[in-house]
Each structure stands twice: as C-alpha cells, then as structure tokens.
Amino acid sequence: MTHQDMFGCETSVANAEALAAWNRTVHGFLAHAAWTGETLGKALASDQRFALGHACKGLFSLLLGRRELHAVARDAYRTAIEIDHENAVTRRERHYIEALGAWIEGSPRRAIACMGKVLESFPHDALAMKLDHAIRFMLGDSKGMRKALEQLTGTYRNGHVAEGYFNGCYAFTLEETGEYRLAEEHGRKALELSPDDAWGFHAVQHVFDMTARAEEGLAWTEGKDEAWQHCNNFRYHVHWHNALLHLDLGHHDRVLSLYDTQIRQDKTDDYRDIANATSILLRLEFDGVHVGNRWDELANLASARTQDHCVAFADLHYMMALCNGPDETAATNLLSSMQSIGEKRHNDEMQAIVHQPGLLAATGLEAFRDHNFELAYNCLSKARPELQSIGGSHAQRDVFERLAIESALRGGLTSQARGLLRERDLHRGHRDGYSQSRWAALEGLNSTSGNTIDHVVADRHVA
Numbered sequence: 001m002t003h004q005d006m007f008g009c010e011t012s013v014a015n016a017e018a019l020a021a022w023n024r025t026v027h028g029f030l031a032h033a034a035w036t037g038e039t040l041g042k043a044l045a046s047d048q049r050f051a052l053g054h055a056c057k058g059l060f061s062l063l064l065g066r067r068e069l070h071a072v073a074r075d076a077y078r079t080a081i082e083i084d085h086e087n088a089v090t091r092r093e094r095h096y097i098e099a100l101g102a103w104i105e106g107s108p109r110r111a112i113a114c115m116g117k118v119l120e121s122f123p124h125d126a127l128a129m130k131l132d133h134a135i136r137f138m139l140g141d142s143k144g145m146r147k148a149l150e151q152l153t154g155t156y157r158n159g160h161v162a163e164g165y166f167n168g169c170y171a172f173t174l175e176e177t178g179e180y181r182l183a184e185e186h187g188r189k190a191l192e193l194s195p196d197d198a199w200g201f202h203a204v205q206h207v208f209d210m211t212a213r214a215e216e217g218l219a220w221t222e223g224k225d226e227a228w229q230h231c232n233n234f235r236y237h238v239h240w241h242n243a244l245l246h247l248d249l250g251h252h253d254r255v256l257s258l259y260d261t262q263i264r265q266d267k268t269d270d271y272r273d274i275a276n277a278t279s280i281l282l283r284l285e286f287d288g289v290h291v292g293n294r295w296d297e298l299a300n301l302a303s304a305r306t307q308d309h310c311v312a313f314a315d316l317h318y319m320m321a322l323c324n325g326p327d328e329t330a331a332t333n334l335l336s337s338m339q340s341i342g343e344k345r346h347n348d349e350m351q352a353i354v355h356q357p358g359l360l361a362a363t364g365l366e367a368f369r370d371h372n373f374e375l376a377y378n379c380l381s382k383a384r385p386e387l388q389s390i391g392g393s394h395a396q397r398d399v400f401e402r403l404a405i406e407s408a409l410r411g412g413l414t415s416q417a418r419g420l421l422r423e424r425d426l427h428r429g430h431r432d433g434y435s436q437s438r439w440a441a442l443e444g445l446n447s448t449s450g451n452t453i454d455h456v457v458a459d460r461h462v463a
C-alpha cells in the first residue's frame with residue numbers, strides 16, 4: 001500500500017500515523033530542525049517495514065561523519081534490503097536504498113548519482129534535492145550543487161511546498177560559486193517563503209562574510225530568531241557566523257562571549273561543532289587574543305576520534321584541537337593514522353581525500369604548532385589546490401587560508417604572503433578586516449626594522 005507524501009510522491013508507508021511522522025521528518029531535514037531524529041523514530045515505530053525511512057536513517061547517520069554510526073547505517077541498509085526483497089518499495093524508494101549501499105561501500109559520489117536518478121523522474125521530491133545538496137557539501141562540490149539545482153528551477157516555483165528551501169539551497173550554491181548579489185536575493189526570498197529556512201538564512205550570512213559587510217550582516221541577523229531557533233546543533237553554526245562578523249570588526253570580547261554562551265554552550269563532539277569552535281579559537285589567536293584553556297576540552301574530545309577518517313574536514317579540525325591541547329601524542333596518533341590510510345589499498349572516496357590533501361594540511365597544522373613556519377607554509381600551499389575537496393564552505397575553509405598566510409608571514413615569506421592575500425581578496429572581491437590588518441602588517445614589516453609579524457599584528461589589535 002502506498003500513500004502520497006508532502007510532495008505528492010508515492011511512498012510505501014503503511015498507515016496515516018507513520019505518514020504524518022515521515023512528512024514531519026522530511027520538513028525537519030529541510031529546516032535543520034531538532035525534531036528530525038525523533039519524528040523519524042516515530043515513523044519507523046508506526047511502520048517498522050518502511051524501507052525509505054530505514055534508508056534515510058542510514059543516510060542521515062552517514063551525514064554525521066562519525067565512524068561508530070557506520071554500523072547504524074549498515075543495519076539500516078540490511079533492513080531496507082530485506083523489505084525490498086519482499087517487493088514492498090517503489091522505484092523511487094529503491095534509489096534511496098541504492099544510495100545508502102553505495103555510500104556504505106565508500107562512494108558518496110555514487111550516492112549522489114542515485115539521488116540524480118530520483119530527481120530525473122521525481123524532480124519535485126525535495127528530500128532527494130536536499131540529500132544531493134548535503135552529500136555534495138561534504139565533498140566541497142559547489143559547482144555540482146549549483147548545476148543540480150539549476151536543472152530543477154522549473155519545478156520549484158509557483159507554490160511548490162519546498163520552494164523556500166529550494167531557494168535557500170540555491171542561494172548557498174550561488175554564494176559558494178561567487179555570485180554574491182544573486183545569492184543574497186535568493187536567500188532573502190527563501191526566508192520570505194519559508195521563515196524557518198535556517199540554511200537559506202545562513203546563506204545570506206555567508207554573503208555578508210564574503211563581501212566584508214560585517215556591520216550590515218549583524219544588523220540583518222538581529223531579530224530573525226524564527227529562522228534558526230528550531231534547529232539542531234546547526235544553531236551553533238549560525239552563532240559561529242555572527243562571531244566571524246564580530247571578529248572582522250575586532251570585537252574580540254564579543255566573540256569570546258558568543259563562544260562561551262552559544263558556540264560551545266553544549267560541549268558536544270559533533271565534528272561540525274568542533275569545527276566551529278576550533279576554527280574560531282585559531283582565528284582569535286592569529287589576532288593575538290589569548291583564549292585561555294578553551295582548547296583543552298576540545299582536544300580531550302578530539303583525542304577519542306583519531307581513527308575516524310570519515311570526513312577529511314572533520315579530521316583536520318580534530319587535528320587543530322589536538323595541536324593546541326595538552327597531549328602532543330594524540331596529534332601524532334591522528335597524523336600517523338591519516339598516513340596509514342595511504343598505505344592501504346582502498347576504494348573509499350572519503351578516505352582518499354583524508355590522505356590527499358588532508359594529510360598535507362594536517363602536517364601543516366603540526367608544523368605551525370612547532371613554529372616551523374616555512375614547512376607549514378609549504379605543506380599548506382601544496383594542499384591548497386585540492387583543499388575544497390575536504391568539504392565545507394569557503395568561510396569554513398578560510399581558516400586554512402589564514403593559516404597559510406600566517407605561516408608565510410611568520411616564516412618571513414613575505415612575497416608568498418602577498419600572493420595569498422591577493423588571491424583571497426580577489427576571490428571575495430573585497431578586503432575584509434583580516435586582509436586589511438595583514439596588508440598593514442606587511443607594510444609595517446617593510447617600514448620598521450626589527451619588528452616581527454607578531455609585534456605588528458598585536459600592535460594593531462591593541463590600538
């Protein structure tokens with residue numbers, strides 16, 4: 001028996017109660033809502049033979065980038081396959097099961113292709129649209145994200161129930177491909193159509209960051225709590241974006257206060273929360289701010305994840321924590337484990353990225369910790385051309401841009417620092433506070449003999 005879901009797709013769910021919980025789950029996934037896991041549990045409790053629900057449980061688990069959740073994903077896959085053998089799923093649902101199987105086998109790219117098959121026949125299935133977007137995000141595939149959505153623009157208009165969320169995703173892809181004005185337009189439209197579209201809201205935050213409009217961004221964010229208050233830990237990321245804008249304005253006390261009260265409100269070990277925290281602490285330290293013992297709890301959590309290697313982006317932020325924590329051996333363990341991946345024969349796409357460019361960037365982090373700035377610069381500059389593949393956004397990966405620039409500055413490689421700054425300015429189209437301070441520091445180094453970059457940057461911030 002099938003029912004139609006909120007997008008009008010035939011769904012082999014057994015009863016109305018399970019269908020209602022499933023629709024709520026899909027809405028939650030689109031809106032990054034805290035209730036998503038709970039309603040998925042209700043859907044599966046109401047219909048234990050709901051294969052699509054099991055497939056999505058597996059896919060959602062893999063999106064969390066944690067090694068122990070692979071067992072959950074495998075169990076979900078086994079159950080979904082078992083149900084499929086009873087011929088109790090639709091063709092559309094079978095593609096979701098295939099996507100889960102492909103990712104479990106190590107190929108998120110084949111999982112994306114499966115979502116493409118869903119969208120070829122069912123372009124109005126916004127769950128597939130969002131999953132395609134989310135998996136590509138983990139691979140840093142901004143061009144693919146944008147292309148996939150541009151093939152769907154005709155579907156998500158004139159009152160499609162997910163028109164707002166579609167615009168939010170599209171806004172993000174536009175921002176990540178440098179179309180800042182259009183990105184802002186679509187992000188604002190997303191919020192008008194779906195006031196709880198946290199992703200669309202956050203796409204506009206990205207635009208303010210990339211176009212160096214920190215004050216305007218903070219003013220715009222004010223009072224828009226409806227967009228993100230319902231969120232899972234994504235709300236910490238929203239606060240992280242505000243912290244970036246404050247950082248750009250030199251409001252260091254405000255950044256630390258946001259860090260303590262919002263960004264690390266819960267001391268979770270979700271890699272996205274660890275990434276928010278580590279990357280803001282490192283940025284603060286680049287600006288000469290003392291962050292006290294805040295690294296310690298992050299390093300403690302990261303030390304339990306040195307064998308994960310589910311997502312290179314996660315490994316690198318664990319490394320950031322470990323390089324600044326009290327136990328140097330944990331950083332060495334993570335690095336050795338990343339190294340050993342390259343020595344194995346494997347077909348795992350994520351692990352291939354961990355090995356290259358992940359290992360180079362991690363070595364750069366270790367060298368920076370050891371004040372071997374020339375080596376740090378060499379590793380990071382070699383990793384740069386492929387760094388987008390670690391996933392995340394430009395704003396998130398900017399911490400590695402800054403790390404390379406700081407390494408060059410501190411290693412006395414001033415022409416390399418200038419080159420990196422020029423590229424960064426060009427990409428953004430604007431000089432933000434960070435860029436202005438480093439250009440000024442370079443001028444200071446030229447004009448004042450005997451000064452080091454630390455003196456010049458610190459002097460600017462004290463002033």
Ligand SMILES: [Fe+2]
Nearest residue numbers: 202237393395
């Ligand atoms: Fe973001």
